[in-house]
Amino acid sequence: MENAVFIGLSQQMALKRRMDITANNLANVNTTAFKAEHPLFEEFLVKRLNEDDVSFVQDYGSYRDLREGEFTHTGRPLDIAISGDGYFSIETPEGVRYTRNGSFRLDTDGTVVTINDQPLLDENGRTIAIDMQFQDVTIAPDGTITTGPGQTQKIDLVNFANPQILKQVGNGLYDAEDYAPIPIENAQIMQRTLEKSNVQPILEMTAMIDIMRAYHSAQKLLDSEHDMQMKAIEEMPTVQ
Helix, strand or coil: CHHHHHHHHHHHHHHHHHHHHHHHHHHCCCCCCCCCEEEEEEEEEECCCCCCCEEEEEEEEEEECCCCCCEEECCCCCEEEECCCCEEEEEECCEEEEECCCECEECCCCEEECCCCCEEEECCCCECECCCCCCCCCECCCCEEEEECCEEEEECEEECCCHHHCEEEECCEEECCCCCCEECCCCCEEECEEECCCCCHHHHHHHHHHHHHHHHHHHHHHHHHHHHHHHHHHHCCCCC
16 A cells, blocks of 8 residues: 555655746746756666566656747847857856856946846957947857957857756856866857747646646545555454
């Protein structure tokens, strides 16, 4: 009897994990360049001597949907999007982090920063400063940005052998930990454009409904097993 309870509980734990990820996807449906995540589960088989094996569900991890989101024209010169693979390099107090969110602005010193005042880096690891008297900011498809008359810097665009290793650290940033970035030679930057989230809300809402139904079915199994155990206890003979 205990096996049925444990199997039902393992399923509910997996469903809760899936619900958390689905809810997070829906919460970020309007977050610039957000990539949807999906859980991964695997079977955990317990072998028993002279009895049938017991199959549990185990949370294996998650994977990120790396497909591009829809591109939208904003008209802002410091809104940029990456067409294809790649990430911007951002300087943070914790070290270099990576993002596809290309919504940048200028701080009071003319440095190109994120909405959280974290500087965008060029290919030499330097911050990018715009001449405040130079109004017409031009960013070429290869990432070369004109910072002033006759002055240019090239935005650092990188990728990874396996982008799935990137760890989300909040605010659209990823931590590569000990993995080295790979420079992108044929980058394609689109100026005055932002990449939308690639979350598909209808599919996520449908998945949420399926999760709730599966969770309730598992709960019915647990309730039924509990009732059987209570009935068995009641029918046990009393020891005098």
